[in-house]
Structure formats: structure tokens, C-alpha cells
Amino acid sequence: MMPSPYPLEEELGMRYYASDAPGIGGRLRSSPEDFVVEELPLPISDPDGPYLICRLTKKNWELQRAVKEIAKRLGISHRRIAWAGTKDKNAVTTQFISLYDVSPEAVGQVHLADITLEVVGRSQHSLVLGGLAGNRFDITIRDCIAEDLPARVQAATEVASAGVPNYYGLQRFGVVRPVTHVVGESILKGDYEGAVATYVGRSYPRESEVAQQARTHFAKTRDARAALAALPVQMTYERAMLNHLVANPGDYAGALQALPPKLLSLLVSAFQSYLFNSALSSRIEAGLSLTEPEVGDRLLFANGREDIVSARNRQAALLQIRRGRCRIALFIPGSEPIVSHGPMDEILQDLMQKSGIDTGNFERVSRFVSTKFAGALRPISLSTDVEADVVDLSVRLRFTLPPGHYATTVCREYMKADPYMMI
Structure with a gap:
């Protein structure tokens, strides 16, 4: 390779x-138009449910921003809108969103450039991340x-x-500024000031000169009021944190919690994604195959079942992989204790130790973010x-x-x- x-x-x-x-x-x-994505939904069939399911088609819109604008037009909190997958901004994307206690007539009155909403049904339950085919x-x-x-x-x-x-792709870490995993690592360590300093203050050359200067000044001075005056108005998440710091000097934890809950949780899970990418690269570096299992490898089957490769079942596991029934997977660490079964688990534990993070950090951050980070299996090949x-x-x-x-x-x-x- x-x-x-x-x-x-x-x-x-x-x-x-x-x-x-x-x-x-x-x-x-x-x-x-060169990047078209169509979400394939799970079945929706509950005409009496309180959640209205809509097909959202957007062009060149970041999803969180689109949701906030839709919520504003509907006169509701953006927390009443949920989705199954986060789609790219610089693309034409079609996906599904759920809206709690919103009428089809109200949706019909939403008019936004390059956004269309089409009511497709109802559900007893909100959509959840990953809940798509x-x-x-x-x-x-x-x-x-x-x-x-x-x-x-x-x-x-x-x-x-x-x-x-x-691999988790570049957009998982931020497109213009790939910093989400760095912010997430700081949050896991309880370094809230460092997390805010990175999110607001780390500049990248593909940003405007104005944005770069404002970020650099904040990184050096922590002057929230000056940064708020200098940052472009479209940087709504940075400005939300800075507004909090102007009103509550030094409260960096509160500044982070001014972010939408889903975004805050994505920052932490971005660090998990970084761990996965790094461990996968270490496997390749060691000369191990993506499709031929080693003793101690974890297997993830199409139906969600998990197994561990042993000397006894290794040949059977190889046959199952070749038939497409399962894939070799890595356990992405979280708050659950890691039981080491083989070299890949040891690589991940070593990466966490080098970062100074353990399961206790994930337990604490779960309370801070109000999201459980238990850990999960992810296939190493696509x-x-x-x-x-x-x-x-x-x-x-x-x-x-x-x-x-x-x-x-x-x-x-x-x-x-x-x-x-x-x-």
C-alpha cells in the first residue's frame, strides 16, 4: 500500500x-452539482405520529445552518428538528429530517433559496443519527x-x-479548518479554555484575511469582545461562544455549551474518529491485511453481531469475510472498559495513553455534553x-x-x- x-x-x-x-x-x-447525494431512508409508516418527516433538498448549505434557518421560519427551536445523516455543504444533497409538532401547512410556508422541503409522512419517533439505509x-x-x-x-x-x-474523511474534521478532533481532545481532557482557543483562535490560510487576523488576535489575547467585533457575522458558532465570554468572562465551559448540542458532541466524536484513522494506518504500516483476519481481530457482521477471531475459527472467519457476511472491525474507544483481544486493541490503547485520555475522560465528558460516548465497532475496509x-x-x-x-x-x-x- x-x-x-x-x-x-x-x-x-x-x-x-x-x-x-x-x-x-x-x-x-x-x-x-458535481457532488450529488441522495439519502436512502429506512421505512416510514405511522400516519398518527407527532413527528413530521420531510425530504430536505439543499444546495451549498451547511446542514446545521440550514436547520437553524428552517426553524427560524417555522418559529420553533432548532432542537425540535432531527436528522439521520450529516451531508456535505458544497453539494446537492437530499435527505430526511423530522420536525416535532409541526403541521404540513407550516412547512409549505417555508421559502429559502436553494432549499426545498417536501412532506413525506409521520413517525412516532424522531430521526436519529445513523438511522438510514x-x-x-x-x-x-x-x-x-x-x-x-x-x-x-x-x-x-x-x-x-x-x-x-x-477512513473518516476530511469533512469529518472540518473542511476549511480541520480542527474538530483537536477541540474534542481538549474537551476530553477538561481543558475548556484550550478547546475554545482552538475553535475560535486557530486560523488556516484558506480563510479570509479578516477571519485569520481576528482568530490570531484572540489566540494571543483571549479578548472576546475584540474578536466578536472583528469576526465575520456568518461565523455564528464562534460568535455564540464569544458572546457568552463577553457576558461571562473566563467561563470557557459555558462558552462551549453555547454551541448546539449535536455540534458539541460531534467535536468529541471527531477525536474518536482520529483514533480510528490512526489505528487503521498503524495496522497497514505493520503489513496487516484489510481483509485477512489476524488472531484477536474483531468481526462485525451485517446484522450487527460481533465476534473475535481465534486460532480455531480463523479459517472460518476468512471464509465469512470473503462471502461478504462480515468485516474486520476496530473498536473505537469510549467510556466502556476496553478488553484487549489482539494487536489492534493494544494499538488503540497505546494511542489513548499517548494522548493522556482514558475511559474516565469519556465518562466525564458524557455528562458535560449530555451524550453517551460508549465506544463502537467500525469496519476497517470499505x-x-x-x-x-x-x-x-x-x-x-x-x-x-x-x-x-x-x-x-x-x-x-x-x-x-x-x-x-x-x-
Whole structure:
């Protein structure tokens, strides 16, 4: 497997590609229409439920911002709106949201540019993250390398079918500013000032000059009032924290809790995602396979069943993997005690020790964020049958992924390009 040459991917734990074949280069998202996502919902059938289920189609909208604007138009708290999956901003996305105690007539009066809402049913329950069947993607990569382009596409398509490292993609950590895992690590350590300083004060060169200067000044001075005056008005989350600090100087814990609860929990889980990426790269670095199990590996079956590979069942496990009935998985640490079964568990425990974080940190942060971080299994490989078409220097990819898997992880194997070319 070929190592990534890009420092940003190294920083996020995404250190390897599945093959040594040359990439096609190119650029994703030359326009939002080049990245189309359609959510595949679970069945909805309860005409008397209190939750209105709507199909939300948006273009070039960040989901949290779209939800807040919809809530404002409806005159309700954004906490009454829930969703099953977080979709990309620079894209055309279709997904489902649930709205508590909202009438279809009220939804019909919501008018926002590049957003449409269509009532599709009712439910007794709110949608929850991960509560979807999957996502269908239609993606165009433009300005690809001309040399042997069809052959390179074919080689990548075969690799995608066999299996690629199931990394959490760049957008999991922040697109323009990939800092969510750093903020999450600080929250886990109880360093709330450090978390706010990173979220508000760490600047990146792809931001505007005004934003960079305001962030840098806050990082040096902790002057919330000056930063509030200088930061662009569209930075609503930073401004919410700064408003709290102006009213409550030094209360960095309260400033973090001024964020929407879902966003606050995503910051913590981003650090879990970083641990997963890093451990997966360590497995590859050790020369271990994505699809051939080692003694002590964890298995995750399609129906949710789990198992541990032993010397006795190793050959049977390999057969089950080849038949597509299960995948090798890593346990992402949380508040539950980690029982070590093999080398991958030991790698994850070592990563946590180096970070100075243990299960107690996750127990404490669960109370702070009001979200349980118990830990979970995630497959280490991702495979999908891709329908690929080459037209001049553009490549169109169509494929479907299960919940929680990243289309950019597939595109990354085709492109092998600077990750900023995928945002």
C-alpha cells in the first residue's frame, strides 16, 4: 500500500492508499452539482405520529445552518428538528429530517433559496443519527490527468470493489479548518479554555484575511469582545461562544455549551474518529491485511453481531469475510472498559495513553455534553461497486455506501490528489 505524501492526511491519520497505482488527479466539487447525494431512508409508516418527516433538498448549505434557518421560519427551536445523516455543504444533497409538532401547512410556508422541503409522512419517533439505509452518490471529478486516464479509472474501480481503508474523511474534521478532533481532545481532557482557543483562535490560510487576523488576535489575547467585533457575522458558532465570554468572562465551559448540542458532541466524536484513522494506518504500516483476519481481530457482521477471531475459527472467519457476511472491525474507544483481544486493541490503547485520555475522560465528558460516548465497532475496509464513466478529462462515479461511510474515501483512491482538491 502506498503512503500518502500530503501533510494534512498525515495529521488526520489517513496515511495510506489501498494500492500503489497512479491516481487520476483532478478536482471534486467544481460546482455543487458535481457532488450529488441522495439519502436512502429506512421505512416510514405511522400516519398518527407527532413527528413530521420531510425530504430536505439543499444546495451549498451547511446542514446545521440550514436547520437553524428552517426553524427560524417555522418559529420553533432548532432542537425540535432531527436528522439521520450529516451531508456535505458544497453539494446537492437530499435527505430526511423530522420536525416535532409541526403541521404540513407550516412547512409549505417555508421559502429559502436553494432549499426545498417536501412532506413525506409521520413517525412516532424522531430521526436519529445513523438511522438510514445508506447514501447514493453521483460524483464528477474534473480536470483529471490525461495520461492513461481510462486505464487508471479501471484500476481504481477494481480496488474500490476489493476494499479500501475505511477512513473518516476530511469533512469529518472540518473542511476549511480541520480542527474538530483537536477541540474534542481538549474537551476530553477538561481543558475548556484550550478547546475554545482552538475553535475560535486557530486560523488556516484558506480563510479570509479578516477571519485569520481576528482568530490570531484572540489566540494571543483571549479578548472576546475584540474578536466578536472583528469576526465575520456568518461565523455564528464562534460568535455564540464569544458572546457568552463577553457576558461571562473566563467561563470557557459555558462558552462551549453555547454551541448546539449535536455540534458539541460531534467535536468529541471527531477525536474518536482520529483514533480510528490512526489505528487503521498503524495496522497497514505493520503489513496487516484489510481483509485477512489476524488472531484477536474483531468481526462485525451485517446484522450487527460481533465476534473475535481465534486460532480455531480463523479459517472460518476468512471464509465469512470473503462471502461478504462480515468485516474486520476496530473498536473505537469510549467510556466502556476496553478488553484487549489482539494487536489492534493494544494499538488503540497505546494511542489513548499517548494522548493522556482514558475511559474516565469519556465518562466525564458524557455528562458535560449530555451524550453517551460508549465506544463502537467500525469496519476497517470499505468496498463498493462503482459505475465509472470517462468523458474527455472528466470522470463520473456512481455508487452507494452504508451509513457513516465517506464518498471522499472512495474518491481519494481514484484521485490520489491533495485533499484540498476534494473540498
